[in-house]
Amino acid sequence: MSTVGNGASGGVGGVGGGSSGGSTSLMEAWMKKVLEDSTGGAPGSSLNSGKDIMDKLKEDLEKIFSDLQSRFTGVEAQELADMCFKAGELFDRSSTYVRGMKTFCKGMMEVRYFISGLKSGTKKSAPVQVETTIEEHEWYPRCIVGAVALSTIYGDNCKLGEVIKKIDEEMKKKLGGHKNNGAKLDKCKGLTNADVLLGKALIGGKIREWALADKARANIDATKNKAIQRVGSVMDDRDKLCKQDQGYPSAHNQLKGNTNSMASFLGIVDSAKVENNDSPNLFDVLVNDDLTFPPETLQEALAPLVNTDGSGTVDPSKVGEVMEQLKKESETTVGKYSIINTLVLYHIIYVSHH
Secondary structure, eight states: OOOEEEOOOOOOSOOOOSOOOOHHHHHHHHHHHHHHHHTTOSTTOOOOSHHHHHHHHHHHHHHHHHHHHHHHHSOOOHHHHHHHGGGGGGSOTTOTHHHHHHHHHHHHHHHHHHTTTEEOOSSTTSOOEEETTOOGGGHHHHHHHHHHHIIIIITTOTTHHHHHHHHHHHHHHHHHHHHTTTOOSSTTTTOOHHHHHHHHHHHHHHHHHHHHHHHHHHHHOGGGSTTTTTTHHHHHHHHHHSOGGGTOOOHHHHHHHTHHHHHHHHTSSOHHHHHTTOSOOHHHHHTOTTSOOOHHHHHHHHGGGBOTTSSSOBOGGGHHHHHHHHHHHHHHHHHHHHHHHHHHHHIIIIITTO
16 A cells, blocks of 8 residues: 655656556566465455456456546645646637636646656645555556546547647646655556556446446536546536537547547656657557457466466466466457558558559
């Protein structure tokens, strides 16, 4: 479990921070810890199949998502309110969307702070807290829950890139200041396809279900959604603002068009490289519904962890082997999609014109 300490805001310089530790090792550390805690645990906690393990991993990610949900429903720190004031400048002061843009910004910043080990206090005037004792195994779930939440809730908003540009300079200054007080700003850098596909398969449905339920409440009455309008109302505003008949892309195409902005915003990849298409962008994998680990694939990959003596226990020492299998599965999944896309493109360019 993590504890928190006060972190001073301000500071100068760009976003930097703790070493990433290698994202695959983060996932491995997380999986080992979950399995170790499950072995010899409470009655009814036996793990007899790949499905049992999958359910246990999913349960742990859901706990982390509950933590993020509490950030959405809590009071934001004054520094977030000040930072996000600039997002309202995207519209004329008389526009009904000024407040909505600020709220949109606050929601995204809660995600960015969450994956950096930063937390707002219990009241607006309280300083941002640095969670100083987050353990190594706790970083992967934060990274993947944050990435999935950002893309699911905010990813298809036509103003996402503009909001990020408005606050980018000030955000980097604030994060740089918190880095000096122990914040880990780069722990999520270097996530792999396997990391993303596993996390999406385990927690993606839960996050989408919760977000859509909050959106439905906001559509009826904005005061009734559960996230102080930072989730449901932002999604509802998106539908009213980003209409195709006003020249905006469809929600699906906007989501794909925002992947570089999201990756840079969360610090998952090097900002300069992703903007120049020199670095693989894992949000392209995350937002693509055709790229996924089916449940049966995951269950088969996780099954070797189960001890064959019928004891209902697992062997955490085999996690490394499972990581290799998941890596192979991710390469197969992404590779097949790339081949199909190439064949489709060939058909469009060559076959259709001859």
